[in-house]
Amino acid sequence: MAHTKPLRTAVRNKLITLLPRLRRFALVLAGDGESADMLLRNTCNKMLDEDETYQQGTAFDIWAFRRLHDEWLRDLRSHNSPISQAQADPSIFETDRRLCPDVRITEIADILVKLPPQQRSAAMLIWGESLSYDDAATILDTDRQTVLARVSRALASFVERADWLDGIGGHGADIQQLQQINRQTG
């Protein structure tokens, strides 16, 4: 299909603007720098080739993030050992300590790599990108309840593994109280 120049230019400009954020999402999905760059490169090339699928006036970042997620899923499904492919390298979350105000970044990185990429990516979209649950659901091709479940499991896993959080409720709440809440909230 012939592309109109304004559309192609718009997609190109928006894509370049979005690259750092896309790369972070690619890192969270792919788990290591090399795979993330390959994923990002392939996705960007496809987005440029199929820029007509982008509807002008709609949220470009949502469209681009979804394309990246779709490409990651496609790669994962085509691999012989998808589970091993989803393992992450802690170094992607560890940066220069001067840039990180959290003194526990190493421990946090260790916890993050142990999370399934689905939970990592949902958490990243909600708390890294500050997207709404509906937008995150669109990107992840699921519903908002699933997104909420994923980030909840991510947080619960984090609390269980972060022993320094023990003092502030690292263990579960009383089961009877929880049942009471569930009854009250239907």
Place this chain on the structure above:
Amino acid sequence: MTELKDELLVAYAEGQLAKDQSKAIKRVLEEDQVAAQRVEALKAARAHLETAFETMMAGEPESPPEAPANTHAEPATLKKRHPVRDFLRRAAALTPLGLVGPVLVRSLAFVWVGLGGVIAGAAGGYLLYDQLKAEPFETVIYIPSEAPVAAAPAPTPQAPALPSWTDDIARAHLLLSRDTFSTSLLGEGNADLVGFKISKVFGKEFSIPDLSADDLVFQRAQMLQHDGVPFAQVAYLPAAGSPLALYVKASTDVARPIQVREQGALSLGTWTHRGLAMLLAGGLPEDKLRAVAHRINEQLSGGKSLVGDTGVPAPPVSQGTSIDLRGHVTQSGDE
């Protein structure tokens, strides 16, 4: 059950529950210290995750600008081949100029609005610093110092430095030369005078284009320099909106047709005509700027080399050679 519990508490902490649900949980939390602590732990975990995700971006450069806001990338550099460079090249190739860099776009408004007189003109030329660095006005691809899609994160990333106003001005100042001050401010607005002087510098006939048909009023022209190579800036003002300027420098390239592209808030037109490389820059729409470029080209088409006509030789424009507006050539070290 535990999953359900946390999902509910997270939904509460995230404000994802209906009002009555939220109130119900709030009442329970007021009575149940354990559940309240669990919520606090989940919130603390969330804060750690937010920091971790934010930290991932800390070593990355800011996005190149789609609009000239939120930009503080390092100055543009041309890097060696990179695994993702192909993509960036491809993206940049869609507009031949590529992405020159946020500094230029941001500085355009800064220069014209914030500075006056000679400095404003010089800084205006600075906006095209990287363009001029190319010979004569060729494609420059913007790659941030820390490429956004570089390989594995650098082991010791540096905090992205904000180019300060002093950095911008320092670069703009480099565009000034003695020639910049060889014509009085009054004389800079005399189209015949500055046109003649520019002709002398480049050894080519050059008249200040009359763009009144495009509602562009000539303001002034001045000589600037880059790496010892002189270039002229001819500035116009529309009835409203940002200025437009034609930059002219000598070129040995063959004639190249007018090419226009958008670059951020700017439209840029480049072409080469009878030994002069032209760069037209302004905030006009692309089509409008193209029309202006064609009008300039038509008006200059009658020009011819002054060599032989006036006895003024075409001066060399190599580095280390200084040329004043009277056509006097001074080799560095002569003084």
